[in-house]
Amino acid sequence: MLTATIWLSFAFGSGLLMRLIGLPPLVGYLAAGFLLSANGYETNSILETVAHAGVLLLLFSVGLKLRLRSLIRSEVLAGSLLHMAITIALLWIILHQFGELSFEAALMIAIALSFSSTVVAAKVLESKRELRAFHGRVVIGILIMQDLVAVAILSLAGGVTPSPWAFLLLAFFLLRPLLHWLLDICGHGELVILYGLLLALVVGGGSFEEFGLSSELGALLLGIILSDHKRATELSNALWGLKEVLLVGFFLQIGLSGHPTLLTLEHALLLNLLLPLKALLFFVILLLLRLRTRTSFLAGLSLASFSEFGLIIANVAETQGWISTEWLVLLAVTVAISFAITAPLNRYSHELYQTIGKRLKRFESHKRHPDDEPINVGSAHILVVGMGRVGTGAYDTLSANQLRVLGLDSDPGKVERHRSEGRRVLYADAEDPGLWSGINLRNVHTIMLCMPELSAKLMAIQQLRAQGFNGQIHSTALFSEEVESLRHKGADLIYNYYESIGPSFAEKTIQGMKHDAPAQASISSKSTDST
Template identity: 40%
Template sequence: MFDPLIIAIALACGLISRAVGLPALIGYLAAGFVLNKFHIQAGTLLESLANIGITLLLFTIGLKLQPRELLKPKIWGTSLAHMVVMQSFFLGILLIAGFMIPGINLDFTGALIVAFALTFSSTIFVIQVLQDKGEMSSKHASHAIGILLIQDVAAVLFLVASKGALPKPEAILLLFLFPLRGVIQQLLGRAGHGELLTLFGFALALGGAHLFELVGVKGDLGALFLGALLAGTQKSKELSRRLIQFKDLFLVCFFLSIGLAGWPTEGMLLVAIILGLLVVIKPVVYFPLMTLLHTPPRTALLCASAMGNYSEFGLVVIVLAGKAGWIDMQWGSAISVAIAVSFIFSSSLNLRAHSLYRRYHSFWLNFESSKVTEDTPDTEGARIIVLGMGNIGTGAFDTIAEKHGRAVLGVDINAQKLQEHSRVHRRVVSADASDPDFWYRVNLAEIDLVLIALTHHEENMLVANMVRELGYDGKIAAVVRFNEEAKELEANGFSAFNLYEHAGAGFASHAAQRL
């Protein structure tokens, strides 16, 4: 039975971790070690829930796969080149540690596996950090997630290979899942937006994993495959949002189970701390690789800062390798400590990333490639800027453009949206609203109004404050959904438009016109 005491300790450690500015999952790892210290054991339910968490993780990763984005050289090139460099670096460190530190039982094959696990950066950590900062719709967020997805696919291929057996001949029948994509999408549409959609998501993830297991293919690949089959649709995005909380909750059990495996020995603990500190090498390698492949310096710096950590997915690789007998099971505990140390480092770096870019702006621009310079957006003649060209931003743009025409400029980073806007002759440019380099190229003295219609209130505040800090003293207005958000904007000298308050007035006006 799942002991309520385990839940209470996990909750307490998670709250403490969050209170000191660290991700809650560091607390869950610590909770596992605390439980082990007091000889508190969990039943088979913990392991079952942990396995469900991993399956949902892979399924939601599949839902986010966008082949068009992943096939860009600056995405897959950065990811693969970084993995090769890090694999070589950590392999050398581990082999040296094996000679110098007693008690480390690691041959060359084991060192290869551990080094491979350390090449990954944490998808969960990066997404959580970006969400907390309101930057999920930024260019550096989409760039980082693309690189992480390539790494996750590489990890899944390892998980498939770790099964150690050839698939059954019946596995060829899995190809018939491709023609069923349309049918599954229609069923998803009929599932609505409530609990039935969530249940459908669980059925697809767990059912896909079980189906692949039946034909001798690792179930993790099945979950990823089913998710990728549905990627690229609005319904897949909604399904991902509904499943993410369940995924995170079940992954708590996975982190607890790692800690419950025990604290590493003295020698292994020393190795874990050394590896944790060496994570500083990751962003140092990420940044030049990205700029070399024509990523703007600011995007590269913010990406590198977010990805300067080790991954929970690497922990999955280590645990499976331990169960297969390729490495000592103690490496699971050692890597979990290294992950915790890396998260502490990455949290600190992320808090300072924006200020580091602004403070040493001229230095970072030395890494800017000529191709990036050529892609500078044209903002000449703009007097009104609309940030975020979703439904709200587009409505505002069209209304103002009726009077001001080409003086209105729309800004967004979604290539598909921009193509649609350009097709109907809206003046739009591709840029990240939170990027100071974009604003350096705008003549702020000529701008009369900035309208902010981005996805998150945190991002709206970030952009509004940044534009003001860069010297703009004109009018700034932003969309809000709640009164406390409006109060925060107005307290900082910005205008707020509450969607929910004005929706009723708009609805009444529409109804009156109809009558």
Template identity: 40%
Template sequence: MLDPLIIVIALACGMASRAAGLPALIGYLAAGFLLHELDIGGGGILATLSEIGITLLLFTIGLKLNPRDLLRTHIWGTTVAHMAAMQLFFLGVFYLADALIPGLTIDFTAGLVGAFALTFSSTVFVIQVMQERGEMASRHARLAIGILIIQDLAAVIFLGFSAGKVPGPEALLLLLLLPLRGLILRLLTLSGHGELFTLFGLTLALGGAGLFEATGIKGDLGALIIGAVLAGHQKAKELSRNLLQFKDLFLVCFFLSIGLEGWPQREMILLAAVLGVLALVKPPLYFLLMTRLHTPPRTALLASLPLTNYSEFGLIVVAIAASAGWMDAQWSAAISLAIAISFIIASPLNRMAHVLYRRWHRQLQGFETEVVRAAYPDTRDVRVIVLGMGNIGTGAYEAMAERFGEAVLGVDDNDRKLAQHQRARRRVVAADASDPDFWQRIDLDGVELIMLALTNHEENKLVGKLLGDLGYQGRIAAVVRFSEEAEELESAGISAFNLYAQAGSGFAAHAAAQLGQ
């Protein structure tokens, strides 16, 4: 049975970490070390729950796979080149550490696996940063997450080989999963949206892992494959959201188990401190690779800075390698300390991301390629701008286009939506609404109205503040969902339209029209 004190200590440490502006992950790692000092063990149930967390992590990664996005050169090219360079860099670091730190011995296999583990960046950290800034839908967020997914795939391949198993001939039967995709998705649809739907998802992840294990293939790899088979469907996206909390909760047990193994030797603690600081080497190389592969400098900077850290997936790689006897178990504790230090360094750096871009704007623009300059959108003679061309934004665009014609400009950062609007002959450009470079290419003196149809309150606030900083004197209107959001925007001089409050009157008007009144 899991000791309730473990839950209380994990919660307290996680809350303290979040209050300090750091990811809760650091608190969970600290809780594990504290529990070790208190001589409180987790028993077999903690190990079981941590294994479930890893399985769900891989399953949800599979659900989000989109080969079309991942095959873009600036995503896979940046990832592969960066991982190769970091592998060589950290191998060099371990070679020097072995020579300079008395009492430290790092054999080649341990160094190779340790360097590989340090090439990853944290998905948890990146998502937290983007959510807090209201930038999850931005181009730089999609770029960073695409890089993380490819890194995770590299880790999964490693996990698959680490099992050392030879699949039996019955593994060929797993190919039947492909034609069964339609049936599984139909069953997911029939299961609704509640607890039955979530239970079905857990069954697919855990049952699928067991199925692959029975054929001689590592179960974690099987969970990812099953997730990938379902990827691209709307139900797969919904399932990923439903399982998110379960995955995060079970992964807490994994982080606790790392600390429960105890502190590494003094030499390894020193090495961990050095490695934590060396995370600062990552973002300059990311930025250089991204810009060389025709990523705009601002997008490259804002995608690079959240990657200034090491990954919880690196911990999983080290734990698996330690269990296989390839490296000492204390490497897990050392890497966990390096991760914590990298998070502490990266947190204030990311809070200053937009400030850093504005401060070094001129110098960073020197990395812009001709391909990027040639793709600048046409923003001449604009009087009305609609930001966010979803259903609400499209309706607003059509209404304004009847009055202002070609002087209405739609803006969206989604390439799929952009293609749809261009086929419908709407004047829509691809741009990030929070990008000051985009706004500086527009004659804001001629713009009478800017409509924020982003439905993300944090992003609405960010764009409103940016326009104020640029001296925009026209009118701004925004869509909101809650009254407190409306009050906050109104106080900033932005006219707020409460989507839910106005929906009733709109529905009544529509119904009255059906009665001919």
């Protein structure tokens, strides 16, 4: 109990400190792990279980927001496999020829450094709500392909082969109606959370391990099976808080994986000089596949970090005697430092692109990728950006009043659903500077921003005003402190949820009372006559 208290105290203190200085709390959790390791603390089975559960829940949540067809795309297949092949080949030559490592050691270290972190990339994208934006889908697709390669390498390197009965796991796809039905009858309380835990940790993670496959792959697969359920988002949101807490254990475990010496830190910092080259290679490959500079830049930055899968592979290599324990500790420190470097960079990725984006534009292909085609608003006079519950309600009300309205959303799943329900909705990423410069807004007089993220609304307003849009910009706000920021950027009307819901509710009540007044008067009259 004392150890857990110390872990929690260090994690909270370090995470809070990082947040106060503008860095993601996960950097603080890593720092807490290193501080604890320096004071003689080590990881144990409890922390390993917590960390593993956090990773499984994260991958399950990613699966809930994924579409399988997004993997069978040239930018995903080439972006993952080509990048890995080039990286492994170059690193193997450097380590084997110049580092004087054995063939096996150089190969395993090169493989370990070729992966990108699924946990860090997915967590950052999810925190910015960009998992279903175009660059987010490309990143997740590449990461899943890397994870599949990692599973294959682990099976070969560890000498463990999947069970001959592993094909039975395909039955999960046949059980999809049953899994969907169980989610339907769980209600909206704690049963939803328990069901999510059961699927991620037991049905997905546990069953795959029993058949000699990756538990991470199992959790991801179960999430994918439920991804097209109408309550998939609700399930993901229900698990969000629990998943975030459990992931703290993962970052603490990385920090506690070894006690770094000064020489280890120096070598780890040298290895992290590869991060810009890693991101640059992703950027070049994706540009060659006709993605725009913005998409390639954001995806490359998201994939720049080294991976926790690399540590797993390095651990297998150390067990087989191919690399030394010193190399395992060095790789652990290298991965942790890469997290600390890339996490804050990804947090400000849009601002970074705004700074250097114009200089990168000259490298962009003249041929457009299908997902980057310009948007035609047609005869619409009003744009509703963000087609969640608020945006959908606004769209329906405007449409019912015979106004020409068009919806925009960065979630392809939502776009498809709205189209099937008869709404005119197009795919668009509101934070994309190229979006607003590529749209003819001559006939549009009002743009309603209904996205939940303040940063997305601020960036959209800034880009619209920079492009010379003089029409009305209306925006939602969750908190009172957001109102001034939105007004300062150029919003004309701001609707504050929490300040407006009370008066709106009261107005509806008054209207209902007026509507029922004759009936109430009749009842009152009858009651008086009876008396």
